Amino acid sequence: MDPKKRGLLLATIPLATGLNIAIGAVVYALKLPLYVDAVGTILTTVLLGWVAGAVVGVLGFAITSLTLNPLAIYFSGTQAAIAIFVWFMNKKGFFKPGYKIIVTGVGLGIVAAVVSAPVIVGLFQGVTGTGATFIVGYLASTGKTILQSVLLAGIGIEPVDKTLQCLLALWIIRSLPKGVLSRFNGSESSPESNG
Numbered sequence: 001m002d003p004k005k006r007g008l009l010l011a012t013i014p015l016a017t018g019l020n021i022a023i024g025a026v027v028y029a030l031k032l033p034l035y036v037d038a039v040g041t042i043l044t045t046v047l048l049g050w051v052a053g054a055v056v057g058v059l060g061f062a063i064t065s066l067t068l069n070p071l072a073i074y075f076s077g078t079q080a081a082i083a084i085f086v087w088f089m090n091k092k093g094f095f096k097p098g099y100k101i102i103v104t105g106v107g108l109g110i111v112a113a114v115v116s117a118p119v120i121v122g123l124f125q126g127v128t129g130t131g132a133t134f135i136v137g138y139l140a141s142t143g144k145t146i147l148q149s150v151l152l153a154g155i156g157i158e159p160v161d162k163t164l165q166c167l168l169a170l171w172i173i174r175s176l177p178k179g180v181l182s183r184f185n186g187s188e189s190s191p192e193s194n195g
Contacts, residue, residue, distance in 0.1 A: 005048075008183060012044055013052065016044040016060075020037050020060035021067075021068075024037030024060070034160070035161050037061075038082050039165045039172075040060065042166060043172055045082075045083045050084050053082070057083060074119050074123055078115045082111070096170075101163075104166050108158075108163075108166065109162035109163065112158045116158075117151050121146050132153050136153045
């Protein structure tokens with residue numbers, strides 16, 4: 001690995017991991033029916049590729065499990081799926097302002113809901129301690145199975161959540177000074193072409 005990319009990784013991964021943890025902690029503490037815990041994953045994926053993005057997501061969830069929410073580690077696979085999906089959409093030119101970022105966010109939300117559902121059902125019977133648990137409980141009380149309730153809640157919440165996170169990541173990227181952003185050119189993606 002060339003020294004330039006190593007330096008970018010060493011600078012970006014801790015900052016992006018901290019971003020995931022900080023925003024996720026506020027949302028978790030408020031028990032909001034959103035997550036907002038993958039902005040750093042998305043940001044890193046666009047700037048440095050899916051492997052770096054997955055490292056940020058998994059590392060952030062490991063630290064969150066040790067410090068705030070012991071269940072977070074079980075959703076590390078979702079963070080890896082987020083990185084892979086964002087990388088794919090960015091490569092296809094969909095990490096741009098306008099309808100494309102909305103399509104990316106909605107698609108990402110569906111992917112996250114589907115990947116997370118087996119964990120939520122299999123390990124936690126639909127109860128994770130987040131704001132989404134209330135929605136799952138309500139849906140289950142209407143006669144839906146736990147799996148149906150978790151999937152419906154996820155598909156209802158995740159597209160909004162992930163679109164918001166994609167918009168935040170795009171805003172951060174577009175707010176970076178051109179000199180900083182130009183350092184990421186030649187990495188996994190070219191963020192300057194996204195805006």
